[in-house]
Amino acid sequence: MGALASVASPKAGASTGHRPNAPGSDAPGSEDALTALLGLLHDDMQACNREIVARMDSDVALIPQLAAHIVAAGGKRLRPLLTLASARMCGYPRASGPEAGGARHVRLAACVEFIHTATLLHDDVVDESTLRRGMASANAVFGNKASVLVGDFLFARAFELMVQDGSLRVLAILSRAAATIAEGEVLQLATQNDLSTSESRYLDVIRGKTAALFVAACQVGAVLAGRPEEEERALAEYGSNIGMAFQLVDDALDYAADQAVLGKTVGDDFREGKITLPVLAAFHAGSAADRAFWRRTIEESEQREDDLDHALRLMAQCGAIEATLSRAAAFAASAQAALAPFPDSPLRRALIGVADYTLQRAR
Amino acid sequence: MGALASVASPKAGASTGHRPNAPGSDAPGSEDALTALLGLLHDDMQACNREIVARMDSDVALIPQLAAHIVAAGGKRLRPLLTLASARMCGYPRASGPEAGGARHVRLAACVEFIHTATLLHDDVVDESTLRRGMASANAVFGNKASVLVGDFLFARAFELMVQDGSLRVLAILSRAAATIAEGEVLQLATQNDLSTSESRYLDVIRGKTAALFVAACQVGAVLAGRPEEEERALAEYGSNIGMAFQLVDDALDYAADQAVLGKTVGDDFREGKITLPVLAAFHAGSAADRAFWRRTIEESEQREDDLDHALRLMAQCGAIEATLSRAAAFAASAQAALAPFPDSPLRRALIGVADYTLQRAR
Numbered sequence: 011m012g013a014l015a016s017v018a019s020p021k022a023g024a025s026t027g028h029r030p031n032a033p034g035s036d037a038p039g040s041e042d043a044l045t046a047l048l049g050l051l052h053d054d055m056q057a058c059n060r061e062i063v064a065r066m067d068s069d070v071a072l073i074p075q076l077a078a079h080i081v082a083a084g085g086k087r088l089r090p091l092l093t094l095a096s097a098r099m100c101g102y103p104r105a106s107g108p109e110a111g112g113a114r115h116v117r118l119a120a121c122v123e124f125i126h127t128a129t130l131l132h133d134d135v136v137d138e139s140t141l142r143r144g145m146a147s148a149n150a151v152f153g154n155k156a157s158v159l160v161g162d163f164l165f166a167r168a169f170e171l172m173v174q175d176g177s178l179r180v181l182a183i184l185s186r187a188a189a190t191i192a193e194g195e196v197l198q199l200a201t202q203n204d205l206s207t208s209e210s211r212y213l214d215v216i217r218g219k220t221a222a223l224f225v226a227a228c229q230v231g232a233v234l235a236g237r238p239e240e241e242e243r244a245l246a247e248y249g250s251n252i253g254m255a256f257q258l259v260d261d262a263l264d265y266a267a268d269q270a271v272l273g274k275t276v277g278d279d280f281r282e283g284k285i286t287l288p289v290l291a292a293f294h295a296g297s298a299a300d301r302a303f304w305r306r307t308i309e310e311s312e313q314r315e316d317d318l319d320h321a322l323r324l325m326a327q328c329g330a331i332e333a334t335l336s337r338a339a340a341f342a343a344s345a346q347a348a349l350a351p352f353p354d355s356p357l358r359r360a361l362i363g364v365a366d367y368t369l370q371r372a373r
Numbered sequence: 374m375g376a377l378a379s380v381a382s383p384k385a386g387a388s389t390g391h392r393p394n395a396p397g398s399d400a401p402g403s404e405d406a407l408t409a410l411l412g413l414l415h416d417d418m419q420a421c422n423r424e425i426v427a428r429m430d431s432d433v434a435l436i437p438q439l440a441a442h443i444v445a446a447g448g449k450r451l452r453p454l455l456t457l458a459s460a461r462m463c464g465y466p467r468a469s470g471p472e473a474g475g476a477r478h479v480r481l482a483a484c485v486e487f488i489h490t491a492t493l494l495h496d497d498v499v500d501e502s503t504l505r506r507g508m509a510s511a512n513a514v515f516g517n518k519a520s521v522l523v524g525d526f527l528f529a530r531a532f533e534l535m536v537q538d539g540s541l542r543v544l545a546i547l548s549r550a551a552a553t554i555a556e557g558e559v560l561q562l563a564t565q566n567d568l569s570t571s572e573s574r575y576l577d578v579i580r581g582k583t584a585a586l587f588v589a590a591c592q593v594g595a596v597l598a599g600r601p602e603e604e605e606r607a608l609a610e611y612g613s614n615i616g617m618a619f620q621l622v623d624d625a626l627d628y629a630a631d632q633a634v635l636g637k638t639v640g641d642d643f644r645e646g647k648i649t650l651p652v653l654a655a656f657h658a659g660s661a662a663d664r665a666f667w668r669r670t671i672e673e674s675e676q677r678e679d680d681l682d683h684a685l686r687l688m689a690q691c692g693a694i695e696a697t698l699s700r701a702a703a704f705a706a707s708a709q710a711a712l713a714p715f716p717d718s719p720l721r722r723a724l725i726g727v728a729d730y731t732l733q734r735a736r
Contacts, residue, residue, distance in 0.1 A: 070560045132525060136518040155499040155562055158521060162495060162528070163555035169532055169548040178536060181544065185532040192526035197433045199518055 043363030043370070047091060050356055054094045054116060055087065061120040065167060076152045076160045080127055083145045089126050089227045090119035092252070092364070096231020096245050099357040103235075114175055114234055121175075121184065122227045124168035129191055129223075131161035136195070137282060179233050187226035194218020203283040203309050205293050212285060213254070216261075221253030228252075244351045248361065251345035255368040258338035261286035262331050263371065265322060277318045283308045287337065288330045292321070295328035335369070342369050406726030406733070410454060413719055417457045417479060418450065424483040425453075428530060439515045439523045443490055446508045452489050452590045453482035455615070455727070459594020459608050462720040466598075477538055477597055484538075484547065485590045487531035492554055492586075494524035499558070500645060542596050550589035557581020566646040566672050568656050575648060576617070579624075584616030591615075607714045611724065614708035618731040621701035624649035625694050626734065628685060640681045646671045650700065651693040655684070658691035698732070705732050 048055060066077040097115035133139070134147040135154045141147055149157040165188070172181050198215045201207040228249030232242040264279040265288050279286055285308070293304045303320065306312050325331055342365040352358050411418060429440040460478035496502070497510040498517045504510055512520040528551070535544050561578045564570040591612030595605040627642040628651050642649055648671070656667045666683065669675050688694055705728040715721050 068556055068559075070556045070563065072559050072563050073556065129525075132521050136521055156559065158495050158499055159555055159558045159562060162492075163552060163559065165525070165528065166548060166551035166555055169544070170552055173541060173544045173548050176541060178539060178541070181532070181536045185529060185536050188529035189526060189533055192522055192529055193431055193433045193436065195522045196431075196435050196519065196526065199522060200433065200435050 043360070043367040044086060044088075044091075046363055047095060047357075047360040050360055051091065051094050051098065054098070054119075055091065057113065057116045058087070058090050058094065058119045058123070061116055062123055065120060065124070065171060066164065068163070072152070072156060073160055073163055076148055076156055077127070077164065079145075079151060080130065080142070080148050083142060087123060088256075088364075089223055090123045092224065092227045092249065092361075093119040093122050093231050095357055095361055095364075096228045096249075097234045098231075099352060099355060099361065100232050100235030100237045100241060100245075102231065114177075115231065117171055117175055118180060118230050118234065119227075121168040121171045122223065122230070124164045124171070125184065125188055125191075126223060128161040128165040128168070129195070129219075131157045131164070133195070135161075136199070137278065139278065177233070180230055183226050183229055183233065187222045190218050190222040194220070194222065198284070201285045203311060204285060205290075205304060205309055207285045207290065209287065209290055212287060212290060215285075216254060216257040217250070220257040220260075221250045224249035224253030224256070241351055244348050247348035248345050251341045251348060252365060252368060255338040255341035255345065255365065258287060258334055258341065259368055259371055262288060262334040262338070264288075265325055266331050280307070280318055280321055281313065283311050287334045288325055289321075291330035291333045292325045292328055295330070296324060300324055339369055342366065406723070406730040407449060407451075407454075409726055410458060410720075410723040413723055414454065414457045414461065417461070417482075418454065420476065420479045421450070421453050421457065421482045421486070424479055425486055428483060428487070428534060429527065431526065435515070435519060436523055436526055439511055439519055440490070440527065442508075442514060443493065443505070443511050446505060450486060451619075451727075452586055453486045455587065455590045455612065455724075456482040456485050456594055458720055458724055458727075459591045459612075460597045461594075462715060462718060462724065463595050463598035463600045463604065463608075465594065477540075478594065480534055480538055481543060481593050481597065482590075484531040484534045485586065485593070487527045487534070488547065488551055488554075489586060491524040491528040491531070492558070492582075494520045494527070496558070498524075499562070500641065502641065540596070543593055546589050546592055546596065550585045553581050553585040557583070557585065561647070564648045566674060567648060568653075568667060568672055570648045570653065572650065572653055575650060575653060578648075579617060579620040580613070583620040583623075584613045587612035587616030587619070604714055607711050610711035611708050614704045614711060615728060615731060618701040618704035618708065618728065621650060621697055621704065622731055622734055625651060625697040625701070627651075628688055629694050643670070643681055643684055644676065646674050650697045651688055654693035654696045655688045655691055658693070659687060663687055702732055705729065 062081060067074050094115055102115055103112035131148055134142055134149045135157050139147050140150040172184060194215050198219055201211060225246045228245040229242055232245045293301060307317050345365040346362050349358055349361060425444060430437050457478055465478055466475035494511055497505055497512045498520050502510050503513040535547060557578050561582055564574060588609045591608040592605055595608045656664060670680050708728040709725050712721055712724060
């Protein structure tokens with residue numbers, strides 16, 4: 011789509027030496043960035059996938075059935091991949107000594123994915139979504155009730171695994187993240203249909219609902235490897251910025267992608283009256299008539315058949331999608347800058363590539 | 374109601390020396406048993422209530438608002454009360470030494486209540502309940518979405534508090550309990566509308582969804598006080614049997630109580646096609662015509678206006694409520710027997726009274 015063909019240059023990129031790939035450059039594409047990371051972590055990721063399947067089991071047959079549905083739907087496993095990558099970049103496990111050959115990173119990556127999956131199951135119930143990753147969502151297949159309860163199970167199971175791991179520091183990071191995610195989701199609910207929501211409040215929402223788990227996923231890697239606090243903070247900062255970029259692009263895609271590419275229904279956010287940056291940008295840039303349109307469709311939830319098309323036209327007129335992607339690019343650049351404390355390595359390069367990947371999903 | 378006026382004598386009571394009060398005896402009534410426990414733990418319970426209010430706070434205003442709604446609705450705080458009682462009966466904290474004057478039992482009792490509250494919020498969404506403890510349920514007031522998400526928040530907050538407490542043993546017990554509760558709830562969903570469910574499967578459901586948290590609530594008390602494994606097991610056994618008795622009485626009350634007494638809608642289980650012991654008893658004791666009635670109403674969810682009254686008549690004919698309460702009484706007696714390893718004390722006597730209380734709710 012036209013609006014997605016140009017991403018404004020990031021403001022924060024220049025100082026780091028890592029500029030997110032400009033559109034049309036011959037830098038590796040988005041899939042390549044993820045493929046590179048997966049190539050470096052192939053065995054770890056396979057072990058993580060085995061751990062996920064083994065640990066979502068239960069004597070109650072409906073639990074692995076429903077969990078398998080959402081796990082089989084794939085997704086890129088970006089969050090556990092970041093835990094594995096962070097741990098390995100930080101040198102976990104040591105080549106010798108008591109931790110040699112350890113697999114704590116694999117188990118904790120699975121925990122991160124379980125927490126993510128639990129929030130996805132509950133999100134789809136809350137949003138009444140029927141599509142997830144291009145397949146019927148779990149709630150559409152198994153019903154809302156089963157989705158709520160299996161989400162609860164996966165969440166509890168994640169904590170059981172963390173307890174088995176035995177690090178109170180890791181437990182503190184991930185339990186804090188889980189509470190922050192829920193706070194972000196509730197805040198999102200409170201801002202729904204409310205066009206007086208400020209941009210900063212919108213950023214608070216996505217910092218909670220999305221970035222918090224990316225922060226924890228990355229930070230845990232440094233903790234596992236016993237790295238100094240500076241590196242822990244650097245990886246948390248990287249994760250936070252990746253998460254923000256990721257969600258901003260997601261919010262742009264909801265108005266700009268092909269359904270086949272997106273793997274979920276286009277215009278969902280519009281129909282739900284969700285307050286995202288594209289909407290806020292178009293609302294604030296709009297004429298009196300435009301604002302009346304947004305008030306009717308978003309605040310009063312009174313939508314007609316061609317309203318989504320009209321919304322897309324208004325966004326195109328004022329560059330709302332470009333503005334959103336530009337903000338995403340700035341966060342991606344900050345993510346790359348946050349990796350400064352780490353020496354060059356294939357994993358560091360791959361993590362820099364992940365920042366590009368978050369943007370390139372929009373191309 | 375007539376069916377509730379007579380509780381069959383427990384089979385397991387005689388061997389313990391603690392027989393649950395027979396109906397019509399002049400033993401203290403149910404409120405007295407709880408009042409006695411509350412009297413012994415007044416300061417602890419006040420501290421626990423303060424902890425609950427302080428820890429359900431969040432910058433996201435909707436969270437304390439919704440949480441206050443369900444917390445204000447009261448409930449007897451039976452589970453945290455059991456944690457406090459177990460810890461104190463086991464001698465926590467020691468009168469001198471590093472743990473003297475400790476308040477870990479208060480914090481962990483609050484955790485137990487948060488986990489319970491989270492499951493209540495999700496239950497009411499899953500069951501589409503509109504009444505809880507005699508008030509409009511949170512989902513009826515704030516919507517299903519907020520209930521799901523605030524439940525998630527309270528669950529995560531409970532784990533944060535446990536992590537602050539710092540005992541991996543306690544974390545293991547409560548994370549296992551949380552997973553078991555979710556398994557029980559999913560199993561209940563899987564048995565819904567299915568009259569081929571065996572009694573033993575029904576007992577599995579309530580062992581998971583209800584007894585598991587009572588087990589953990591009591592066991593944690595012994596762990597806090599550093600008591601030997603035998604006493605830990607004894608308190609777990611006590612909690613398990615209390616939980617089973619409690620749920621069996623609850624399932625009887627759903628068909629036999631006044632709505633004003635019950636604090637929720639009578640006949641909810643019937644309308645939902647929930648498989649509980651009163652239904653299984655009436656179904657198995659019924660004639661061919663009766664069974665056809667149960668199949669139509671429970672399995673096919675085809676219910677007419679006077680079906681609940683007919684269901685109550687069938688249950689009265691075969692003594693289904695009495696049979697259920699008799700099972701409850703046997704569990705209550707086992708709970709009392711489980712306290713054998715502990716010397717006589719006011720707290721032990723109060724805990725014995727709690728077993729009576731679970732039964733006397735039905736009178």
